[in-house]
Amino acid sequence: MAEGARARPRSDLHAEHQVLNMGPSHPATHGTVKFLIELDGETIVDLEPQVGYLHRGFEKECESGSWYQAIPYTDRLNYNSAILCNTGYVMAVEKLLGIETPERCQWLRVLASELSRLGDHLTRCGAACLELQAMTPFLYGIEARELCWDLQEMLCGARVTSNYVRIGGVKHDLPEAFPAAYEEISAKIRTLLRDFERVVTRNRIFVDRLRDTGVISREDCLRYAVTGPVLRAVGVPLDLRKDEPYLVYDQVDFDVPVGEVGDNYDRYLVCVAEMHQSLRIADQCMARLGRLGPAPVDVDDPAVRWPAKGRVFTRMEEMIQQFKSVTDGPQVPAGEGYFAIESANGELGFYLVSDGGARPVKVRCRPPSFVHMAPLPLMVRGAMLADLIPTFDFLNMIGGECDR
């Protein structure tokens, strides 16, 4: 018997490819997605991402409610950066309405967006470390994200599902204690970020797992409409905050970091650099908001933005107006519009169609996560199974946004 086993040719060992189902709920992926992987030993021959596990009919729900009622659904697109999703949708509606929000509102939106982006990148980098077996940097990252969410909680009362941005304004202005809390918390975040980088950026194991894995070329990025940090990591400085400035991004100083080869390590470096840029923008927002002083944060248009609660409870007209706003919401002129913002993952666009009524005909969300899942097989074909983990992490697929 021993003779027979020895005589067996070695090629028999991996004569057939093995098909592995990974997910939809796997401890090494932070996203609800299933991979159908064809393996030759530990080498990925082919991979098919299967998405849709978190599909909850976002577009259908939006089409059956008023324009206002879609805002809480946009929170649930991306649990890490709800305010960015709010902003994208609301600004698309404002584009159809043809209204411009007051200056103070725009600075508040930029501030909230950057805190949101910071939290998103912290999760991406922290969770990537966790899934590469490094618990400590994950805890640094998550602690910093918790601090971001503390600020967000002061701003809008919620840590995750913010529902902060409103059509024609924001929920309310900064609370009085916010500037002092920002000073303290932003310093803490900077310290944590420095610690995080010290543990991770030049860590031999981390660098070996990330360098030259998950590479995608510039041409493939364009063919697959890849945007955001993944595109910037190949050296294309496309950032809608610079290229098509919205809000007050043209009045703040910040740089667009880019990578060179487009591997996971470049994506990591781009994300870390963007976190510093986000803090830099947030600092400028706080300084400007301090200089601007008290000013309205909502458009002065009763057809769009409902009145402050204090007046609703004491005056007749405002109460009627509140009633009308809540039951009907704004009437949006007939037409179509596409508005895209630079979200933490890339271009988050909303294409809205109105027939002039109180309900949208069409609310299309262009989700970067969904678009970025399509070229994943290109990035991992021929790589080891273990390389799938960092590649998937740095694409930062968010199930809520991908599946809607």
Place this chain on the structure above:
Amino acid sequence: MTAGQGPGERTTASAERPGDHGVPVLGQLLVAHPRAVLETHARLGDATAVVALDQLLPVMRWLRDDPAAAFDMLMDATAVDWLPREPRFEVVYHLYSLARGHRLRVRAAVPEHPGQVPSLCDLWASANWMEREIFDLYGLDFEGHPDLRRILLYDDFEGHPLRKDYAKTRRQPLVGPRN
């Protein structure tokens, strides 16, 4: 519903000839494909061209390859259901040119029967998943698509939920595990 928005009314009501509305790429498109472009507008700053469905593929190929247009990215593809108007559907594409930094929206009306749209998979790889999503949620058929399957919903799902005649409260039959 107010007038002048559905594709049916657009074709009858648009007596004025399509123009460039101050957008260079619309002007160049009109010169290159004068018969294919049915309507243009640049309302709200979004340059838009409505093209005939049978000319969609050559127009898109021109938009990708001509150096004046150079739309190297298909950012988004989606559909709109205009029930009860005819033609019922409309496909909407959003293009972006990294080389030139401009955008264009291209729309084409699609009748419910046969509900076929030429696939753009050969032009931009991103069209693959986006067209699968439109097939999944609107039930439009993309001719020449290499792998037209449902993407967000499961294979046994009945109907196409983003069609306006799909009731939000409709229930689906329970499906068991398949082995």
